[in-house]
């Protein structure tokens with residue numbers, strides 16, 4: 559990917575700053591207040607068995623993946639359109655103010671910190687082993703699993719098959735990137751069916767986020783296929799029930815996106831008003847681009863260990879509604895965390911949650 563393309567992508571993604579986890583949490587909260595029946599708007603639509611285009615897509619999937627044709631047809635025929643999924647995938651309305659302080663308070667809260675401490679204490683050795691093998695710090699792994707699902711407490715209640723079919727075959731046309739996104743979800747549906755057949759799980763049995771992310775780390779099917787590993791040695795990969803597999807898989811994912819052992823994720827940054835060229839510093843968005851020298855020449859002020867940093871830096875800006883934005887100097891490792899979920903708000907929440915939990919566990 560060229561940096562320009564990445565930049566555009568980053569901008570696009572930043573416009574939907576709420577992470578999957580955040581929106582899933584929102585939807586779950588809605589569900590828990592329902593009284594017995596799902597609200598009318600959330601009632602599943604008709605099965606896909608009657609749609610010719612969908613059944614043709616099923617045939618294509620079976621052919622491409624060398625899967626049993628009838629099995630694929632039957633699985634997809636039982637998928638249902640979920641209006642709520644189509645609604646949740648929409649970007650927030652234009653003009654929705656992003657607010658780091660609000661975002662932060664949602665994820666770095668006493669309940670999540672307490673659950674993080676318990677998770678760390680119960681999996682101390684596994685976390686240490688993952689850190690030793692990949693160089694990804696335990697606190698980053700703990701931060702991710704906490705932000706995603708509160709350590710498995712909120713893994714999503716949508717049938718993954720329904721969510722993926724809805725987004726593959728009925729992606730909302732008014733979305734600015736509807737075509738591209740629908741292709742993405744078709745590929746995810748294909749991976750999902752291939753995966754469930756391979757590991758011999760009923761595709762109708764799995765539940766996840768509105769976008770089809772699964773298990774404690776909320777892996778999309780393609781990420782499960784590429785990056786999930788068996789880390790407890792039982793010969794299976796289970797991201798729903800095995801904390802060890804989850805820990806190993808999250809560490810492996812970040813390692814695969816070039817996590818650099820020992821490198822901090824970010825540094826505090828100030829500005830020298832005399833030299834400041836904020837537009838230039840913000841132009842590459844979160845993609846680390848500036849050498850230390852050019853970062854400082856453009857008016858960024860760093861202190862202490864940051865002045866020894868090797869490698870490119872990015873000026874990361876986080877909006878605070880009407881209040882002045884927050885800034886950090888992001889390193890390549892900050893950028894790696896955004897490959898898990900493309901949002902700088904997400905990355906900083908992961909880092910700060912992990913740090914809070916670590917400060918209690920390592921007291």
Ligand SMILES: [Ca+2]
Nearest residue numbers: 788790792794
């Ligand atoms: Ca396992």
